[in-house]
Amino acid sequence: MIQNLIKARGRAHKIWEEFDFPHPTEVPLEDLAMYRNVLVVAGGLNGAEGRLVRDSTGGVIRVRDDILQDGRRRFTIAHELGHWELHTDHSQFLCSESDMRDYGRSSLELEANHFAAELLMPTVHFRPRCQGEPCLHDVKELAQDFCTSLTATAIRVADLSKFPIQIIWHENDRVRWCYSKESKKLPYVNTNREVPRYSSARLPRDQVANHMETYESADWFPQLQHRKPEVAEMTIRANRLGGGLTMMWFLDR
Secondary structure: OOHHHHHHHHHHHHHHOOOOOHHHHHHOOOHHHHHHOEEEOOOOOOOOEEEEEEEEEEEEEOOOOOOHHHHHHHHHHHHHHHHHHOOOOOEEEEHHHHHHHHOOOOOOHHHHHHHHHHOOOOOOHHHHHOOOOOOOOHHHHHHHHOOOOHHHHHHHHHHHHHEEEEEEEEEOOEEEEOOOOOOHHHOOOOOOEEOOOOOOHHHHHHHHOOOOOOOOOOOOOOOOOOOOOOOEEEEEEHHHOEEEEEEEEEEEO
């Protein structure tokens, strides 16, 4: 799996290498897709964010026309372009919003997400911006600067930061997935478990701090019997989706 993710990021890196690594916001994704023989069109989708169809002459990426956030729209295009570049033995993909946030179920969606992350947030531009102490407030600024979604940006920070960071997505107070860079070997937050009662993940939007805080009573790791890691965390609520995104930084590693 690790080799597949390296390959996915490497494919996006090689695309930008052809253009001498401009900032990704300087090149319209529609133009970049056309350069790769893929036409991007809007509309004609129900119940999905994006769709890729390929044949012997080229490909078509169709994106929902009612996506209001530019970061989500750009990630959808980049994600489908990842399928185009990486999964040539598939004639089509139909990807939902949950697929775009899939970092734990499907290997194909995970590979497309990592391709999209490198395409939208190239290492050469992004790594120097995420070397300070982790904070979701800074992630929001990076998402604005790179015109990317908050979730994709937070995961990119977890990958490129020198700090041991875990990203957790939860809906209706239950963990749906967690993500950390595999090489950092961090404790894993079990999926489907209830989020800890005393944590930032339980706070309503108007009570969430704009900085990382230590929650000594939050027990994210009941599987660790003897020593509980000391962590700082921060959550941003996504009320439209009935969930939230939590960034956790391990202070004692």
